[in-house]
Amino acid sequence: MNSDTWERPAAAPQAAPPRWVLILERLTAAVWWIAGTVEIAIGLRILLRAIGANPENPFARLVYRATSDMLEPFVGLTRNPQLDGMVLEINAMIALLVVALIGWAVARGLELLFPPTGFPEI
Numbered sequence: 001m002n003s004d005t006w007e008r009p010a011a012a013p014q015a016a017p018p019r020w021v022l023i024l025e026r027l028t029a030a031v032w033w034i035a036g037t038v039e040i041a042i043g044l045r046i047l048l049r050a051i052g053a054n055p056e057n058p059f060a061r062l063v064y065r066a067t068s069d070m071l072e073p074f075v076g077l078t079r080n081p082q083l084d085g086m087v088l089e090i091n092a093m094i095a096l097l098v099v100a101l102i103g104w105a106v107a108r109g110l111e112l113l114f115p116p117t118g119f120p121e122i
Contacts, residue, residue, distance in 0.1 A: 002051060007104055020114065022112060024111075024114050027110055028107045028110050028111065031106045031107045031110070032103060034103070035099055035100065035102070035103025035104075035106075036103075038070060038099050039096055039099055039100065041063065041066055041067050041070070041095050042067055042070065042071070042092050042095055042099065043096065044063050044067075045063050045064060045067045045089065045092055046070075046073050046092050046093060046096075048060050048063055048064075049086070049087040049088075049089050049092075050086055050087070050088055050089075051086065052084065052085040052086040052087075067092075070095065070099075071089075071091065071092055071095055073095075073096075074091040074092070074093075074094055074095045075091060077090075077091045077094060078091055078094070080089045
């Protein structure tokens with residue numbers, strides 16, 4: 001090291017993580033991406049129904065059709081308050097919570113089954 005300039009010591013090369021760690025990270029990211037996409041779609045449906053969007057509009061129709069199968073298990077769970085064509089879909093809000101919990105549980109389950117630090121030695 002030169003006394004009149006500061007030099008950063010060269011870092012030791014890091015070993016690449018094992019392939020299974022990279023696969024685990026990709027799987028976890030995919031789980032969160034899927035859960036996030038479903039949440040966005042259901043959130044759009046809640047918003048469109050809350051503002052009384054025209055169901056004949058192509059975008060609204062696309063959102064309603066894409067989310068109808070996802071919300072099927074929650075239909076009839078609660079009553080949805082209505083006022084002048086605006087609907088507050090409480091069952092869809094419950095579905096948002098359930099999807100988030102399922103996404104978290106699956107991602108956390110992957111981390112528990114395959115810890116990124118490897119298996120502890122016994």
